[in-house]
Amino acid sequence: MQIVSFEPRFRRLAALDRKFVNREEVIGAFSRQWPMIGSGPRVFNPVGVGGVGKSRLLRELREHGCQGARTALLDLQIPAMRQQEDALSVLRIELGRQGARFDRFDIAYAVLWQRLHPHMRVSRRDLPFVTESEVLTQIVDTATGLSVFGTAIGLLRVAGMLGSKARRRHRIASDETLARLDELTNAELVDSVTYLFAEDLRESSLNKPYALFIDAYEALIPSPVRTARVAMADVWLRDLVGQLDRGMTVIASREPLAWNRDDPQWAAAVETVEVGELPMRARIELLASCGVTEPAEQQAIALASAGLPFYLNLAVDTRLGIGTTTARRVVSGEEILRRFLQHVGSREARVLELLAVARVFDVDVFRDLATAFALPHDQLTWETLTAYSFVYPAGNDRLRLHQLMRESLQQRLPAAVLREVATLLRSLWAARAGRAEDPAAAAAAHRESAYHGLQAGTLDGPGLLAIADSAFMLGGRPAADGILGDLQRHLAAQPPATTSHLRETAACLEAEAAKRLADAAHILSLAGAGPTPDLLTVPGARLATTVADAHRMTGQTAAAARLYRTIWTTHPGPARYRAGVWLADIDMCQGRFHEAGTLATQILDGAAPDDHTTRGDVHRLLHLSHRFATDYAAAHQALEDAAEAYRAAGSVIGTLKLATNRAELLAWSGSADAVEAAAAALKSQEEFGDQAEIGKIYTALAIAQLRRANLPEAVAALHSADAALVKAHYRSGRARAELIRACTHAVSGHRHKAVTAVASAVSELTAADVYPTLVIFGDMLLARIGAHHDTVADAAATARRRISPPTRLPAIEHGTAAVIDQLIGSAS
Structure with a gap:
C-alpha cells in the first residue's frame, strides 16, 4: 500500500532564498533604463512564461537595482490587489513608510472609503492606514464621528482646524480637487484618488526617485485577447502609471504589454525585455x-x-x-501545468490539450483539430491561444508549445484519445506534403507525418522509410535526418520488445545518414554492433545495401559487389533495385559496359511504372556508362531520360545530381556551355552541400577551363575540388581530379610532375578496382607528352583487357585521345 x-x-x-543565477542581460537592460527616469512615465516590462523566474527577478531588481529610491510592490496574484482602491492603499503604505507624504490622497481616500461604506463612520478602527497617516490620525482624533453626507466638506473642515504646519493646512484647504470631491460620481471619485496619489508622490519625489514593482499582470488581464469587459480591468493601472513621471514602473507579465495598441504614446514609454529559459x-x-x-x-x-x-x-x-x-x-507534471495554465480559460485549455499532441502547428492545424473534436475554432480563439507566452514561433509561420507544458498536457489525455489525435495529425501532414509547392515545406511536412505516425503506432519500418525517402528526395536532408532523430527518441522511450520491427529501421536510417556524410567507418561500426541485417525485410535490405556502399567508399569494391549481388538475388521486393543499381554501377565502373546495360534493362523491366526515382537512377547510370565509354551523344540522351524521370518523381536530389552530371558531360564532350553549367551546378549545391558532388563539379570546371586555355582558373578549380573531395573521403573522385591536375602540369611544361600525378591517380584507381577507362586515359596522357611509367603501362594493359565488350575499346581510345589533345593542346 x-x-x-x-x-x-x-x-x-x-x-x-536560493541563489539567483544568470539574468545579466535583463538586469543590464534595467540599469540602462534607470537613468532615464524623470523624463515622463517609464515602464520596464520583463516578460516570460510562468515559472521562468519573473517574481524572483523583481525581488532582485528591487533590492539591488534601485539604491537610494523608494520602492513598493503590488502582487496581482492576490485578488484584493487587483482592486484600484486596495492597490493604492498598499502602495501608499509602503511608500509612506519610506518617507513619502500623501496628505491630500489620504483625505480623498477617506472620502472614497466612506462613499463605498456608507453604513460606517470614519474611525481609527475601520479606516485603512489611519495609523500610517498623520493627517488622518489627527482628523479621527479630533472628530467624534462624521455624517455620512458631506464627508469631504466635513473632513476638510476638520483638517483646517488641525494644529499642523500652516503650509500643509493651506495646501489641503486650497486644493481644488479636494474641494470638489463631493460633487464627483463614484467613478470620478476613484480616478481623483488615483490622481492625488500621483500628485502627492510627485511632490515627495523631487529629490528621491521611486520604483513601483507590479507582479503577475496577467492575473489582472487573464486573456491576451480581451473582451470589452475584461479590457477595462487594467484601465486604472494605465491611468496610474501614466501619471508617474518621476520614477520607474516595473510590470512583470507573461505576455508583452499591448497598451500602445490603444494609445501609441506608450510605445516610447514601455521597454519590453524577454526573460528566457x-x-x-x-x-x-x-x-x-x-x-x-x-x-x-x-x-x-x-x-x-x-x-x-x-x-x-x-x-x-x-x-x-x-x-x-x-x-x-x-x-509533478500537474504542478508544472498549473503554473502554465494559471489565468488561461477552460475553453482554451481544452484546445491546448489537442495542440499539445502536435509538435508544431499553425492556424490550419488548429482549425482541423478543433473542428474534429467540436471545439471552438474561430479566429478570436486562435488569436487568444497564440498570444500566450508559452506559445513560441517554430519557423515558417508555425508555432509550438513550451516543452514542459506540452509534455504535461499530453499526460492529461487518455491513450486512446492521444492515438486518435496523432492519427488525424498524420493524415493532415501527409496531405499537406502532397499539396506543398515548395520542396522544403513538403519535406518538413513529411517529417511531421512520420512523427505522428510513430505517436499513433500506425507506422511500420517500410512505411517510415518511404516517408524518409520522400523527404530526402525533396532536398530535405535536415528533414530526413530529423525523422531519424524522432525515431531514435521514440525507441528510447519504448520497451524494446514493442518496437523490435523499428530498431532495424533506425539502424538503416542512421547508416544512410552516415553515407550522406561519407562516414563509412560509422556505417561499418553500426553493422558490426548489431545483428546481421535480415535481407528479406525492407529495412534489412536497405541497411545491407548501405553497408555495401561503405565497402565501396573504402575501396573494397569486390566486397561491395558481392553484397550487392546477394541483396539483388535474395530480397523479394522493390528494395532490391537500389542494390541492383549499385551493382550495375560497379559493372560500369570496372569497364563491363555490356553487363551494366543488361542489369539496367532488368531493373527497368521489373520496376513499377510509377517508380520514377528508380528509373531516373538507372538512366543516370546508363548516361555514366556511355560517358566513360566516350559515347557522348548516347550519354546526352540517357541524361535527358533521367531528367524526365526525376521530374515525374519530383526528386530534388535527383535533379541536383543531374546538374553535376550535365556539367561533367559538357566538360568532357567539349561543349562551350560547360563553364556556365558548372557554375549553375555549384549554385544549386550551395544549400544542400554534398561535398562529393561539389568536388566533381569543380573537377568538371577545371576541365572546361583547360579547354578554354585558362590554366590559372583550372588550377584554382582543382584546389577547390581537392578540398571538397577530401571532406567527402571520395577516393576515386580525387584520382579523377589528379588526372586533370596531370594535364595542367603538362600544359605548364612540368612533365615530371605530370608523370607523378598520373602514377598516383592510377595507383588509387587500381587499388579501388575501378574506372579502367581512366587508367587508359592516364597511360595515353603520358604517351602524348613523351613520358613512360612502367606501373601505369602495366595497369593500362590490364584495363584494356577488362573492357567489355572488347569491340568498344577502339572507340574509347579514339575518344580519349581526342579529349587529351583538346586539354593539353601542343604541350609535349
Whole structure:
C-alpha cells in the first residue's frame, strides 16, 4: 500500500532564498533604463512564461537595482490587489513608510472609503492606514464621528482646524480637487484618488526617485485577447502609471504589454525585455548551490527543466522530501501545468490539450483539430491561444508549445484519445506534403507525418522509410535526418520488445545518414554492433545495401559487389533495385559496359511504372556508362531520360545530381556551355552541400577551363575540388581530379610532375578496382607528352583487357585521345 504524504505549499517559498543565477542581460537592460527616469512615465516590462523566474527577478531588481529610491510592490496574484482602491492603499503604505507624504490622497481616500461604506463612520478602527497617516490620525482624533453626507466638506473642515504646519493646512484647504470631491460620481471619485496619489508622490519625489514593482499582470488581464469587459480591468493601472513621471514602473507579465495598441504614446514609454529559459550553465549552477552535486543527476534535472527555475526549485524541494521521509520523488507534471495554465480559460485549455499532441502547428492545424473534436475554432480563439507566452514561433509561420507544458498536457489525455489525435495529425501532414509547392515545406511536412505516425503506432519500418525517402528526395536532408532523430527518441522511450520491427529501421536510417556524410567507418561500426541485417525485410535490405556502399567508399569494391549481388538475388521486393543499381554501377565502373546495360534493362523491366526515382537512377547510370565509354551523344540522351524521370518523381536530389552530371558531360564532350553549367551546378549545391558532388563539379570546371586555355582558373578549380573531395573521403573522385591536375602540369611544361600525378591517380584507381577507362586515359596522357611509367603501362594493359565488350575499346581510345589533345593542346 502506498502512503501518501501531504505537504504544505509554503515550502515552495524556499526558492526565494536560493541563489539567483544568470539574468545579466535583463538586469543590464534595467540599469540602462534607470537613468532615464524623470523624463515622463517609464515602464520596464520583463516578460516570460510562468515559472521562468519573473517574481524572483523583481525581488532582485528591487533590492539591488534601485539604491537610494523608494520602492513598493503590488502582487496581482492576490485578488484584493487587483482592486484600484486596495492597490493604492498598499502602495501608499509602503511608500509612506519610506518617507513619502500623501496628505491630500489620504483625505480623498477617506472620502472614497466612506462613499463605498456608507453604513460606517470614519474611525481609527475601520479606516485603512489611519495609523500610517498623520493627517488622518489627527482628523479621527479630533472628530467624534462624521455624517455620512458631506464627508469631504466635513473632513476638510476638520483638517483646517488641525494644529499642523500652516503650509500643509493651506495646501489641503486650497486644493481644488479636494474641494470638489463631493460633487464627483463614484467613478470620478476613484480616478481623483488615483490622481492625488500621483500628485502627492510627485511632490515627495523631487529629490528621491521611486520604483513601483507590479507582479503577475496577467492575473489582472487573464486573456491576451480581451473582451470589452475584461479590457477595462487594467484601465486604472494605465491611468496610474501614466501619471508617474518621476520614477520607474516595473510590470512583470507573461505576455508583452499591448497598451500602445490603444494609445501609441506608450510605445516610447514601455521597454519590453524577454526573460528566457536559463542556459545549461546557470541551471547546473543553481542545482549545485542547492546541494545537487552528482553530475548525472544535475544533467537529468537540468535537461528535464527546459530552463525553468520553477521546475529546478521544485525538483530540489521534492528531492529533499521536505516534510516527508521520501528521499526522491518525480516532479509533478500537474504542478508544472498549473503554473502554465494559471489565468488561461477552460475553453482554451481544452484546445491546448489537442495542440499539445502536435509538435508544431499553425492556424490550419488548429482549425482541423478543433473542428474534429467540436471545439471552438474561430479566429478570436486562435488569436487568444497564440498570444500566450508559452506559445513560441517554430519557423515558417508555425508555432509550438513550451516543452514542459506540452509534455504535461499530453499526460492529461487518455491513450486512446492521444492515438486518435496523432492519427488525424498524420493524415493532415501527409496531405499537406502532397499539396506543398515548395520542396522544403513538403519535406518538413513529411517529417511531421512520420512523427505522428510513430505517436499513433500506425507506422511500420517500410512505411517510415518511404516517408524518409520522400523527404530526402525533396532536398530535405535536415528533414530526413530529423525523422531519424524522432525515431531514435521514440525507441528510447519504448520497451524494446514493442518496437523490435523499428530498431532495424533506425539502424538503416542512421547508416544512410552516415553515407550522406561519407562516414563509412560509422556505417561499418553500426553493422558490426548489431545483428546481421535480415535481407528479406525492407529495412534489412536497405541497411545491407548501405553497408555495401561503405565497402565501396573504402575501396573494397569486390566486397561491395558481392553484397550487392546477394541483396539483388535474395530480397523479394522493390528494395532490391537500389542494390541492383549499385551493382550495375560497379559493372560500369570496372569497364563491363555490356553487363551494366543488361542489369539496367532488368531493373527497368521489373520496376513499377510509377517508380520514377528508380528509373531516373538507372538512366543516370546508363548516361555514366556511355560517358566513360566516350559515347557522348548516347550519354546526352540517357541524361535527358533521367531528367524526365526525376521530374515525374519530383526528386530534388535527383535533379541536383543531374546538374553535376550535365556539367561533367559538357566538360568532357567539349561543349562551350560547360563553364556556365558548372557554375549553375555549384549554385544549386550551395544549400544542400554534398561535398562529393561539389568536388566533381569543380573537377568538371577545371576541365572546361583547360579547354578554354585558362590554366590559372583550372588550377584554382582543382584546389577547390581537392578540398571538397577530401571532406567527402571520395577516393576515386580525387584520382579523377589528379588526372586533370596531370594535364595542367603538362600544359605548364612540368612533365615530371605530370608523370607523378598520373602514377598516383592510377595507383588509387587500381587499388579501388575501378574506372579502367581512366587508367587508359592516364597511360595515353603520358604517351602524348613523351613520358613512360612502367606501373601505369602495366595497369593500362590490364584495363584494356577488362573492357567489355572488347569491340568498344577502339572507340574509347579514339575518344580519349581526342579529349587529351583538346586539354593539353601542343604541350609535349
